[in-house]
Amino acid sequence: MTDYSQIIKSPLFQGIPEEECRMLFSKIHYQLRKFEKNELVVQGGEEVRYLLVVLSGSVRGEMIDYSGKTVKIEDIEAPRPLASAFLFGKENKFPVTVTANQKAELLAIPVAEFLKLLQLNTRLLRNYLNSISTRAQFLSQKLHFLSFKTIKEKVAHFLLQQAGEKFHSFDLKNTQQQLAELFGVTRPSLARVLGEMQNDELIKIEKKTVTLLDKKGLNKLLLNG
Template sequence: MIDYSLLNQCPVFRGISEDETRNLLGQIHYQVRKFQKDEVVVFAGDTVQDLLIVMAGSVRGEMIDYSGKTVKIEDIEAPKPLAAAFLFGKENRYPVTVTANKKASVLAIPVPEFLKILQLNTLLLRNYLNSISSRAQFLSQKLNFLSFKTIREKVAHFLLQQVGDRYHSFELKNTQQQLADLFGVTRPSLARVLGGMQAEGFIKIEKKTVTLLDKNALNELLRNG
C-alpha cells in the first residue's frame, strides 16, 4: 500500500491532489521494495532504471574514497527521491551506493512508466524539472565552495553573494546545519567562524537577519586567500 498523503510531500509530486496521484499511479506499473537495516538499495555504478522515492525509514548515500575509506555523503529521509537527476542522459548511473539506515520502503517507478505520467500531468513535469534544476544549482554552489581553501573564505563568499553589490543585509533562510552541509564543514566549525567574524566587526547577526558591516574586509579575505 502507498501512503498517498506522504507521497504528495515528495518534491516530485508536491501540489498534486491525492486523487490525481492515485489516478496517475493507477495507469502505470510500479513496485514497492522493502529493505532491512544496512541492506544495499543500489550500488554506485548501477544503471538508473527507476525513479526511486523513499516512502518509509531512511537511507544513506556513501562513496569509497581513494584510500578505500567509506565516506557518507548524505542521509535521505522519506519522502525524498534518489538520484532523480540521473534518470536520463548518457551516463545515467548511480553516483553513490545507497544503503538502508533502518527498515526502509522504496517506491520504484520504471523510467518508461515515469515518462508516461510526466506526459499526463504538467505539474508533475514542472515539479520534476524544478527538482533536478535545484539539485544542479546546489551542486554548482558546492563546486564554488571547493575553490576556497578555508571556512572563512567560503563564508565570506556566501555572505557577499547573498547581498550583492547594492545591499548590506539579507534574511538567512538556511539553518546553521544546512549551511555547514553546504560548505562541507561541521556546524561547530561554522559557528566559530561566524562568531569570529562578528567579534572582528565584519558582520552582525540578529535572529535571521545578517548585516555585512565591512564588505571591504570580506572581499579582502577572498583576495588574500
C-alpha cells in the first residue's frame, strides 16, 4: 500500500498536500520495491530508467577508486531520492553502486511518468530543480574533498567544514568506522591520524565533542598539501 504521508516528506514532494499527491499518483504508473539488508539496489553504470525515492530504511552509495578500494560516498536515508540529477541528459547512468543498509522500501517512477508529474505540478518542478542544484553543489564539494592526497588533509578539511567559520567545536555524528569509510581508509589509520592531531594540539576530542584548538594550523595542512 502506498504511504502518501511518507512520500510528501521527500524533498521532491515537500509542500504538496497529501490528497493532491494521491491525485497526482493516480494519473501515473509506478512501483514499490522492497530490498533486504545488503541487497543490491542498482549497479553503478546502470541506465537510470526510474526516479527512485527511499520510503523506509536507508541505502548507501559506493564507488571503487583507481586502487581498487571501495569508497562510501554517502548514506541515503528515507525519504530522499536517488540520483535525481541523472534522470535526463546523455549520460543518464547511476554514478555509484547502491546497496541497502537495512530493510528498505523504494518508490520507483519511470522517467516518462515522472516527466508527466513535473508537467502537472509546478511545486514539484520547483522542488526537483532545487534538488538537482543542491546535488550539483554536493558533488562539487565531494570532488574538492577527494582532491586531498593524505588522510590528514582529508580529516583537516572535514573538521574545518563541520565547525564552520564561526565555531571551534561541534558534536561528531559519525563513528570512527563511518568516518574511515567516508575517507576511504582503514579505521586504525584514521585513529592514528586523529591521535597525531591531538598530540600536535591541533584538536581535542572528548567523547563526541571535537574542539579545534588551532584552526590556522589545520588550514596550513591544506595549503601545504
